Amino acid sequence: MNALIPLVVAIPLLGAAITLALGRRRRQQIVVSVLSLTSVAVISSVLLFLVDRDGPGVVHVGGWDAPWGIVLVVDRLSAIMLLVSALMLLGVLIFAVGQGIADGDSDTPVSIFHPTYLVLAAGLFDAFVAGDLFNMYVGFEMLLSASYVLLTLGGTGARIRAGITYIVVSLMSSLLFLSAIALLYGATGTVTMALLAERIPDLPSDVQLILGLLLLLAFCVKAAVFPLSFWLPDSYPTAPAPVTAVFAGLLTKVGIYAIIRTQTLLFPDNQLTAPLMIAALLTLVIGILGALAQADIKRLLSFTLVSHIGYMVFGIAMGTQLGISATIFYVVHHITIQTTLFLCAGLIERVGGTTSLSRLGGLLKAAPFVAVLYFIGAMNLGGIPPFSGFLGKVALFQAGVELGDPLSYVLIAAGAATSLLTLYALARAWNMAFWRTKAQAEELESLDSMMEAPQDEGTVKTKTISPMMTGATTAMLVLTVALTVFAGPIFDLTARAAANIENPSTYIDAVFPDGAP
Amino acid sequence: MSASLVLVVVMAVMYAAGVYVMLERSLTRVLIGFLLVGNATNLLIFIMSGRPGSAPIVTGTASDEAMADPVPQVLMLTAIVINFGITALLLALIYRSWWLAQLGDEGDIVTDEHAEETTELTEETFRSSTEDEEAIQAALDASEHEDEAEGAQAP
Numbered sequence: 001m002n003a004l005i006p007l008v009v010a011i012p013l014l015g016a017a018i019t020l021a022l023g024r025r026r027r028q029q030i031v032v033s034v035l036s037l038t039s040v041a042v043i044s045s046v047l048l049f050l051v052d053r054d055g056p057g058v059v060h061v062g063g064w065d066a067p068w069g070i071v072l073v074v075d076r077l078s079a080i081m082l083l084v085s086a087l088m089l090l091g092v093l094i095f096a097v098g099q100g101i102a103d104g105d106s107d108t109p110v111s112i113f114h115p116t117y118l119v120l121a122a123g124l125f126d127a128f129v130a131g132d133l134f135n136m137y138v139g140f141e142m143l144l145s146a147s148y149v150l151l152t153l154g155g156t157g158a159r160i161r162a163g164i165t166y167i168v169v170s171l172m173s174s175l176l177f178l179s180a181i182a183l184l185y186g187a188t189g190t191v192t193m194a195l196l197a198e199r200i201p202d203l204p205s206d207v208q209l210i211l212g213l214l215l216l217l218a219f220c221v222k223a224a225v226f227p228l229s230f231w232l233p234d235s236y237p238t239a240p241a242p243v244t245a246v247f248a249g250l251l252t253k254v255g256i257y258a259i260i261r262t263q264t265l266l267f268p269d270n271q272l273t274a275p276l277m278i279a280a281l282l283t284l285v286i287g288i289l290g291a292l293a294q295a296d297i298k299r300l301l302s303f304t305l306v307s308h309i310g311y312m313v314f315g316i317a318m319g320t321q322l323g324i325s326a327t328i329f330y331v332v333h334h335i336t337i338q339t340t341l342f343l344c345a346g347l348i349e350r351v352g353g354t355t356s357l358s359r360l361g362g363l364l365k366a367a368p369f370v371a372v373l374y375f376i377g378a379m380n381l382g383g384i385p386p387f388s389g390f391l392g393k394v395a396l397f398q399a400g401v402e403l404g405d406p407l408s409y410v411l412i413a414a415g416a417a418t419s420l421l422t423l424y425a426l427a428r429a430w431n432m433a434f435w436r437t438k439a440q441a442e443e444l445e446s447l448d449s450m451m452e453a454p455q456d457e458g459t460v461k462t463k464t465i466s467p468m469m470t471g472a473t474t475a476m477l478v479l480t481v482a483l484t485v486f487a488g489p490i491f492d493l494t495a496r497a498a499a500n501i502e503n504p505s506t507y508i509d510a511v512f513p514d515g516a517p
Numbered sequence: 518m519s520a521s522l523v524l525v526v527v528m529a530v531m532y533a534a535g536v537y538v539m540l541e542r543s544l545t546r547v548l549i550g551f552l553l554v555g556n557a558t559n560l561l562i563f564i565m566s567g568r569p570g571s572a573p574i575v576t577g578t579a580s581d582e583a584m585a586d587p588v589p590q591v592l593m594l595t596a597i598v599i600n601f602g603i604t605a606l607l608l609a610l611i612y613r614s615w616w617l618a619q620l621g622d623e624g625d626i627v628t629d630e631h632a633e634e635t636t637e638l639t640e641e642t643f644r645s646s647t648e649d650e651e652a653i654q655a656a657l658d659a660s661e662h663e664d665e666a667e668g669a670q671a672p
Contacts, residue, residue, distance in 0.1 A: 134592055141599045148606055157617045160610060164544065167610070171551055171603065172539075178558050178596060185589065186565035 001050045004043050005059045005072045008082060008125040011036045011043075016118035029114045030097050036118060037090040040125065044082035051079045052493065056500075056510035058131070066511050067195050071131030075507060076497035077328060078128045081257055084332050085128070088249050088339050089121050091476045095343055096242035098468025099350075112149065120146035120246070127254050131511060132192040133181050136258065140177065140222070144170050147251060150243045151235065158238050166235035173221035180214040187211065194511035197265050197504050205269070212267035216259065223255025225313055226283040229306045233290065236305075237298035237355075241346025244298065248305050249339030253331055256312050260327065263316060264501045276317030277407045284310030284414050288421045297345045297355040297429055304381065304422055305338055311418075314411050315396055318403050325498035326395035329491060333388040333483055337381050340476040344374040347473060348433060353462040357429055362438035367465070371434040373473055378430055380480055382423030388483040393419055395491065520564045528564065531557035544611045551607065555600040562589045562596065 015036030019029045051057055056075040060066060074082070096113070123142025130136035148170075152163035185191055187207060188199040200208060217228075224232045232252075236244050263272070287307025294300040312334070315327030345355055351367040352360045364371045380387040393415060400408035483490060500506050531553050539550030566589035572579035574587050 134595070138595065138599070141603075145599075145603060145606065148603075148610075152610060152613075155613045155617075157614075160614045160617060164547075164610065164614070167607070168539070168547055168551075172554075175554050175558050179561055181592070182558065182562040182565050182589075185562070185592070191588075191592075 001047070001054070001057050002059050004047055005057055005074050005129055006061070007043055008040050008047075008086075008129060009072075009122050011040055012118040012122035012125065016115040016122065019114040019118060020112075023111045026100070026111070029111070033093060033114045033118055034090070034097075037086060037093055037121060040121070041083065041086035041090055044079060044086050047074055048076075048079035048083050051076055052496065056507060058510050066131075067190050067192050067517055070135050071192060071194070071511055072129045072135075073131035073194075073507065073511060074129055075500050075510070076493065077257070077260065077501060080328060080332060080493070080497060081128045081253075082125060084335050085124055085250050085253075086121075087479065088335055088476070089117075089124075089246065091472050091479075092242045092246050092249075092339060092343065093117065094475075095245070095346070095469050095472040096240075098466045098472060099242065099346070113153065116146045116149045117246075119143075120150065124250060124254060128257065131194065133184065133196070133262075134191045137174070137177055137181060140254070140258075141174060143251070143254065144174065147247060151239050151247070153240060153243065162235040162238040165231050169221060169231040173218045176214065176221070177218035180211060180218060183214065184211055192511070193261070193265055194508045195517070197508055200266055201269065208267060209270055212263070212270045212272070215262050215266075216272070219255045219258045219262070220279070221255075223252050223259060223313075224306050224309055225279050226286050226306070226310075229283065229287070229309070232306055233299055233302040236302045237296065241343065241349060245339045245342035245346065248302065248342050249335045252305065252309060253335050256309070256316075256327075256331055259313075259316055260324065260501065264319070264324065265504050265507060268319075268504065273317050273319060273405075274407060276313055277405075277411055280310045280313035280317055281411055281414050282310075283307065283313060284411075284418045288418045288425070291425045292421060294425075295357050297348060297357060297360075297433065298342070300357075300425060300429055301338070301341055301345055304425065307418055307422065308334055308338075308381070311393065311396055311415060314408075314415065315399065318399055318408065320399055320403060321495070321498045321502045322399035322402055323396070324501050325491070325495045326392065326399050328494040328497055329388075329395060329487075330392040332490070332494075333380075333392045333480070336476060336480045336483060337377060337389065340473060340480055341374070341377045341381060343469075343473045343476065344370065344377055347465055347469060348374065350463045350465050350469075352433065357432045360433040361436050361440060361442070362434075364434040369470060370465075371430075373470070373477055374434070375430055376477055377480070378423075378426035380484075382426055383419040384423065386484060388480060388487060389419075391484065391487050391491075519568045521569045524560060524564050524569070528557050528560040531560065544607075544614060548604065548607050548611060552600070552604065555596075559593050559596055559600075562593045565589050 015032050018032050022028045022032065047057065051074055056073055058074075059072040061070040061072060064070070096117075120143050123139045123144070123146060126139030126142060127136050128139075130139055148163065148167050151166055152159050181191060184196065187203055188196055190196055190199065200211075203211075221228045236247055239247065263270070284307055287303055287305075287310065291300050291303035291307060294303060311330055312327050315323045315330060317323075347367070347370045348360070348363065349355045351370060352363055354360060380389045383389040383393050397412045397415065400412045535550045535553030535555075535557055537550070538546050538553065541547065541550070566586040571585040572583050574584045578584075
């Protein structure tokens with residue numbers, strides 16, 4: 001099993017090198033990237049099965065023992081994240097390829113798209129399997145550098161403008177992360193997480209608190225937790241649809257993963273429940289209020305993305321086994337559904353020629369299938385029973401009731417309200433884009449333009465949808481529905497993953513079979 | 518752990534100056550701020566290796582305790598390389614945004630509209646040149662006919 005672990009990083013990196021060399025041969029590029037992501041998906045499903053059966057897998061890179069060399073560790077949480085993100089990356093890649101085919105050769109993403117996309121994947125997987133903080137930092141930097149390129153793809157004015165905000169904010173959070181690593185090294189003399197978990201409890205509690213907060217701050221920027229979420233709705237919507245989908249689904253969740261990993265393994269004693277709960281509350285409420293005010297589907301979805309991060313922070317804040325288990329389930333649900341919805345927004349943009357709600361209309365006739373896709377996705381994100389969004393929220397609320405803290409009841413109320421408001425925002429978007437007729441939209445638009453300054457004057461340009469794009473979106477939607485159908489076994493799995501996390505000795509013993517040095 | 522006071526002061530000044538410059542509107546200043554803060558962080562990692570002046574790690578030159586801790590140096594090297602790459606990317610972005618600010622989309626020949634215009638122009642040129650050639654050919658043919666006709670008449 002251990003031989004498989006480095007492959008999840010090595011295969012995409014190798015694929016990136018090959019696709020870069022293949023530069024102009026688009027067909028071979030596509031074959032290489034689809035093959036490498038498929039093999040990572042297969043490997044991670046095998047890893048998930050083996051890790052679930054035999055316990056965490058550990059690789060000492062280069063044969064160097066743990067505190068000195070680099071360790072790669074895969075436990076249940078890492079394996080779940082690996083599998084879900086590999087499937088998402090694959091789905092979005094197929095969507096992007098389909099979009100390229102529909103557009104013809106002249107409009108396809110430039111030849112740099114495939115290598116960058118694979119480097120993003122490699123960085124993502126590296127962050128999930130990293131057994132030491134510095135390797136996690138390197139993984140973050142790989143995926144962030146790739147994301148800078150993907151976000152500014154084509155280098156148009158709007159993308160550069162949005163990209164600069166994103167890049168500067170990400171750079172600051174990376175530097176915070178690096179400073180935190182330096183201080184942790186100064187305090188404990190190691191960056192290996194298993195050894196840090198042994199040594200941090202010996203530090204004075206105020207030093208622990210400061211180190212924990214510094215790491216938390218760095219990850220909260222990445223995860224877009226309020227008030228560190230302002231950058232997200234401004235930067236994501238300008239990117240091409242597949243890129244936005246990957247970013248929305250995966251990049252914020254790496255932050256969540258890192259928060260879960262560090263707060264439970266390294267700083268289990270920090271009393272951060274109350275501040276995290278308040279952050280979760282504000283993220284939930286302010287995010288969804290922002291979503292209600294949006295007139296553009298992509299921006300609307302970005303705000304719901306920020307808002308729903310609050311649910312995961314709520315689960316982490318509780319810190320109980322039930323809470324962590326529900327959080328992991330919610331992360332899986334949210335990765336799949338948010339990616340799918342952004343792909344739907346991409347389809348809407350192509351059929352309707354715009355994502356602006358004030359100009360869309362009559363799409364139910366023009367694209368009935370897209371209407372169904374978006375509708376199911378929206379109901380799922382909004383938390384309508386029996387979808388996985390509903391199940392995830394119920395699990396979180398159960399964990400909150402079990403905790404019995406007054407603040408957790410407040411959060412349950414806020415969570416329920418957010419769920420309803422999400423439903424309202426998404427249903428309103430569905431009504432405007434699909435249900436009303438084109439004539440109604442135009443009538444309202446002319447009213448709008450009389451009342452306020454005219455919006456962007458870009459011509460409405462519709463494009464065809466290739467079967468590959470709808471196929472990829474449908475496959476991912478089927479996956480989100482499968483999460484509902486197989487919710488029982490998945491909850492069992494996340495409960496076992498949460499049990500691992502609540503008991504860090506499994507992780508530490510896997511890295512140091514003979515006891516920590 | 519003991520550290521050099523000079524390094525600590527330099528690091529603090531670089532952090533402060535870097536964050537201050539990063540808050541400016543100009544992108545070049547943001548880049549300079551990023552460089553300052555990034556190098557301040559590198560210094561922070563270096564300071565964490567402990568007392569300066571220890572022996573480098575070469576086997577057999579000093580006792581284990583008297584040697585410098587190599588791990589922060591390794592971390593620093595990696596961080597420097599990453600900062601270097603990101604600086605290159607930022608410079609490219611700054612150049613691009615300067616380009617867009619100076620020339621706008623007019624200076625950008627890869628936009629779709631221009632591509633369409635260019636194809637239309639080329640087609641137009643082709644069409645007109647074919648027409649011209651046909652016209653010339655027709656004129657030549659006509660003149661040849663005339664020549665022949667004249668030739669027939671002359672003798």
